[in-house]
Amino acid sequence: MRLNVPVPLLMLIAPSLNRVYAGEAPRLAASELAVTAGVEVEPVVIAGVDYLRIQAEDSENLRGIVAVQSARLGLYEEVSGLLRPIELPVVDVLDEDLVTIPKYPGKTNEQLTRLLLNVTLSQVVAGQGTRSVLDPLCGRGTTLLQAWRLGHDAAGIESDQKAVEAFAAYLKTYLRRKRIKHTAEMTPVRREGKSLGKRFDAEVTVDGRSMSLGVFTGDTRQSAKLWGKRRFDAIVTDAPYGIVHGSVSDVRGGGRDRSASGLLADAIPVWASQLRSGGALGMSWNTLGTPRERLAELLTAAGLVVRDDGPWRHFSHRVDSSVHRDVIVAVREV
Template sequence: MPRYALLILPAYNRVYGESSIRLTRSELEVFGARGLSATLADVEETTIGGVPYVTFEAPELDASDVALLSNLSSVYALFRVEGELLRPLPMRPLDRLGSDLLTILKYAGKTNEHFTKLLLNVTVLASGAPLDGHLSVFDPMCGRGTTLNQALMYGYDAYGMDLDVKDFDAYSGFLKTWLKNKRLKHTAEVVPVRRDRALVGRRLNVTFGLSKEAMKAGDVQQVSVVAADTRKGRDFFKPRSFDVIVTDAPYGVQHGSRGQGGGLSRSPLALIDEAVPVWASLLRPGGAMGVSWNTYGGSRDDLGEILESAGLEVQKFPDFEHWVDQAIVRDIMVATKPA
């Protein structure tokens, strides 16, 4: 059976880079179980020419399998192993936009872009939707939009909420400037949202196409982000609006979460417990919700109980737990909404 080798993209973040091989193996397992037509075997870390690779055996990969593997979050190149030689296979990632959409913004507490892509990948695959579909992605705690931008890279529509007005303003300004600098045909506006004449939030609405012709033909992507409390998501979005919901929960270190009383909570699960029933109502039947969180703030059993109490089915996934720093050990949990 043919053997293949994945060369891992060097990570700018040293700590994440140290975990990237193991995380790639886990992500590859999800791809194999839920996306690829080929069955993978003998997945392992292999050193070739002094460089670490993730290698695996599989029946002959077809073009669709190679295209799917091109979107692994940390993959740099894919090779077929032929004796002592590596034959490169043509990579065809989904990325529609420039990578600077993900990398320009730098700020304390920003989620690693590779991890964001991993989280989105495994959540979409859990939903059963094709990775190359035109999906609606919602990040209910979107911060400055790393998840939203990754969704846009894939051609998805991106929706978000965040209570931090500074983050909302930073993302709104960045996205409008980026679209203008790239000379992409678009419309963008920030509008007040009122209920019973009272201001309840602000909303960024963006529509853009890759060309003027695409805009005219309706081949566009949508972005809608609301500056408001995520627990009030039903006030801004209709039920069953989103194919997938993906969020990196506050870690309770640099970013605390606020409970109903308004005080700062060090446990991300305090906010998630209040918000998940709202998020679940916004998820379409058959859709998936992926949450990453700091395990020092709550166990897998605790989070699983919260998701299941909202009517979601927790999926059995490989190990994605990894060390971020002395106060953060991050993990992923994905749950689906019954069709």
Template sequence: MRYAILPAPHANVRYDAVQRELIRAELSILLGDAHPVESIPFAGTPFLCFDAPDEPFFRRLAYRLSAAYVVFEVRDGLLCPLDNPNPAFLPDDVSGVLKYKGKTNEVFTALLINLAVFSGDYANRFDQHLKILDPVCGRGTALFEALKMGYEASGVEIDKKDTDELNRYFKKYLEYHRYKHTVRQTSLTVGGKAGGTRFSYAFAPDAQALKTQPGCLTVVQGNSMDCPAFFKNAQFHAIAADLPYGVQHAGQDGKRPIPPALLLEKLAPAWVRVLKPGGAVAVSYNVHTLPTERARAILAAQGLKVLQGGAYDCFAHWVEQAVTRDIAVAVLE
């Protein structure tokens, strides 16, 4: 059967053209080599098309594309809309309501998570309750995107202003949508000293679901270098991180701003310790402050297998005048 995905357009026309290229590469990674992706216009709008059996697996996968708006079956040249079989774990706007300077765009964030999930050994479990970490989570865009996908999300952020705002927002959001929830706050020690604060959320639409199958979010205000002190070893199936670009955010090692390359060198060893074997890391960065070869070399130096060639070399893209973003993906074998 032929599937056709209508992507939601981005409001900025220049970025929309960029996004179309990104999601095409993303879809080839989601589908693998057996299902080539084509961009075909219907009524002047490009759709992403592929051939695959008429199975729920492929519907779920097509709707998992970061920018997927509606998925169709192409039958005798006509578009027949297909229902989205992926459960809605949280309302769609949870990652979009909060606006702030330095926020990573939601569609790009979903793409980053997808690359991390689909590049590792857990790809065929993409619709299960995997554990995802954003070790530089800002105000939580990746955490909210991961929760929407039905994952257990954990994040680390060094800036207390960001975690305060994230916590304020998420509590209000759960209250507004009348979700039953609990929040636990714990002080953390690292090497015998105060090392941050953990906020653990459990939430669900009703009291019964809160007992049996709660959504889980953990936010740590602390230094990502201390991930092994915050989380059990080898627990995450995937790590998605949008590093400071060296424009809005300078990287921090706990004391002073440091350049993104040095930050990645300091943080990557900590991330590897909390990643499960077979899990993957997807890191995005500004190539003007961290060239792709360097980012890949830093991940390889940690014993990770860097994925390159084909679609993995198609993610460098314009964001704004001082930012050209790229993604490095690597697997812990």
């Protein structure tokens, strides 16, 4: 009698990822899939090529999760040592070149950004479909654009006005060139007669689905004031590394701090207050400036619950001699 043993699935990892994670891509990809799908995942090498072996039944739900993974190239069923390809659904609303075309110093790698978004969104409870994602240190918008590609609304804050202007100019040109139906405008922000900077707002409609995007120039510690009563499903950000970008401790004075610790201590309670119940905050940062335990303390003190066991402890990786990056996610429990 034939026993009904599930056939293992294999996710093929994009080879380009090893450039991003210095050979640690399989481990990071395994942790991403383990937390987003809630299944056991093991990196394996078959004929010299990296795959993730997934201990789960093939299902529509699992295919949907594999399709959004930051590292996936393909999915196979492993039958008696042979690989049978499985077609994955098309999940991205906008093309990959939306996030790969911009190149500038200080850009957060687009795959790491996608990983961070995926693991954070996987912890958001209640409600389905379109989420609202805030990146309160948004630079030139890698998180915002990845959120759009996944069909979510995006919002941001960035202290460098030139970065916001460059982002706005790029996005307008991209949408026009691709003939995507959109609106986009930059407007001054004034409160009580005082100039507070600028805001950029855009909206696209793709296949009848509309997505919004808004960015304020300004200090992230003013995020709750700038966004007012608006609450977000997810807050996703790559904190300043203290190398290309110092953390701006005084936006007007331009004071710079070697690590982001001071900024994070001030900003985390503000960001936590902008998270709706059931929402999640995910961050990548340089552990050489701020130890994981310190960040976990700050998130806990702000009333969030840190995801800290099993695969959550396996995202740390070396970027270069001055940056050792990790990922942390915390939730506002319902």
